[in-house]
Amino acid sequence: MEYIELRHNNVLVIRKNIKHMYLKIKRATGEVQVIAPTSITDQEVEKFVREKEPWIITHTLCEDNVKVVRQYNIHNGKEIALFGKPVKVIYKYIDKNPQYYSFNDNILSLYIKKDAGQDKIQSLVTDWYREQLCNAIDKYSQKWMDIMDLEINEIKTKKMKTRWGTCNPGRKNIWINYELAKLPEKYLEYVIVHEFVHLFERGHGLKFKAKMSEFFPGWEYVEKDIEKYAIV
Numbered sequence: 682m683e684y685i686e687l688r689h690n691n692v693l694v695i696r697k698n699i700k701h702m703y704l705k706i707k708r709a710t711g712e713v714q715v716i717a718p719t720s721i722t723d724q725e726v727e728k729f730v731r732e733k734e735p736w737i738i739t740h741t742l743c744e745d746n747v748k749v750v751r752q753y754n755i756h757n758g759k760e761i762a763l764f765g766k767p768v769k770v771i772y773k774y775i776d777k778n779p780q781y782y783s784f785n786d787n788i789l790s791l792y793i794k795k796d797a798g799q800d801k802i803q804s805l806v807t808d809w810y811r812e813q814l815c816n817a818i819d820k821y822s823q824k825w826m827d828i829m830d831l832e833i834n835e836i837k838t839k840k841m842k843t844r845w846g847t848c849n850p851g852r853k854n855i856w857i858n859y860e861l862a863k864l865p866e867k868y869l870e871y872v873i874v875h876e877f878v879h880l881f882e883r884g885h886g887l888k889f890k891a892k893m894s895e896f897f898p899g900w901e902y903v904e905k906d907i908e909k910y911a912i913v
């Protein structure tokens with residue numbers, strides 16, 4: 682099987698005896714396919730797919746099912762979202778402190794006392810979200826520091842009401858909204874790239890947009906899409 686690697690998707694190339702090339706997204710799996718005539722070259726297929734990358738990004742983002750970021754009350758057996766995918770919370774009762782969590786196979790086990798209140802439960806879940814988010818931030822910031830050839834002083838997570846990320850270009854410090862741990866990872870990556878580009882360009886003018894397009898084709902669609910999520 683032959684794939685064309687894009688930044689966010691691998692596109693499966695299928696050759697058929699047809700006249701016109703087209704793209705297809707499998708509903709069940711989200712797999713992207715390009716159906717290409719047998720007569721055209723690999724280079725032409727790749728060029729076609731790369732030109733359609735913004736379209737592919739928007740249409741694969743639509744699969745995501747978390748629409749609102751909200752702090753819910755947690756209960757035993759509840760499903761919560763980690764990077765847009767469900768994680769089940771299971772309570773395991775213990776007699777004494779410390780209370781803690783463990784995370785395996787998409788199950789978040791909370792080792793808590795029988796009388797543990799919602800505050801304690803929320804604080805364990807928050808610690809876990811932060812840990813997951815920090816791991817993902819490490820991964821993407823390393824990737825994008827290499828690609829953009831820049832150094833960041835510090836990246837922190839923070840609960841913010843109105844913004845997904847902020848940065849201080851002078852000090853090279855970046856803050857990432859904690860709630861991004863709940864949305865599909867593409868949004869986190871987009872916010873990191875957006876803030877990194879601010880180290881070159883402070884505003885959101887033409888130069889900023891050109892840099893975004895250079896590094897993150899289809900970013901306009903991701904930006905539009907992230908607006909569907911409310912921070913509450």
Ligand SMILES: [Zn+2]
Nearest residue numbers: 875879884885
């Ligand atoms: Zn900005």
